[in-house]
Amino acid sequence: MDVILESTITCPECGHQKEVEMPIGACQFFYSCANCGTLLRPKAGDCCVYCSYGSVPCPSVQQGNCAC
Template sequence: MNTAILESILTCPHCGHAKQETMPTDACQFFYECENCKALLRPKMGDCCVYCSYGTVRCPPMQEQRGCCG
């Protein structure tokens, strides 16, 4: 069994600001406020969380192919 990567760089689609964040392992993160432009990011349609939409690494449940928030 592989260990999930817990660090992901979120990039704001509005201003391009990028920041490394630690992903939660026990819940989906539906909202994220960009610290630069203050835009409130939400998952894109079909994605379970902001990390799957805007991160460099998908969330831990998706990495482990067990589905998110299940």
């Protein structure tokens, strides 16, 4: 299975979308919206901001080995 590294994060506050490259081997717990500055944190039960607000889950979840 190929891992997708590009994800589009959508800010829940202002709706701004930005395509970002996700890190491999680490979960990202915080992301600051480039438009309004809102600091995003994972929703309950999610390991990172990509799983909560991204168009694609993080690489660890895609590979089935998320240790978060």
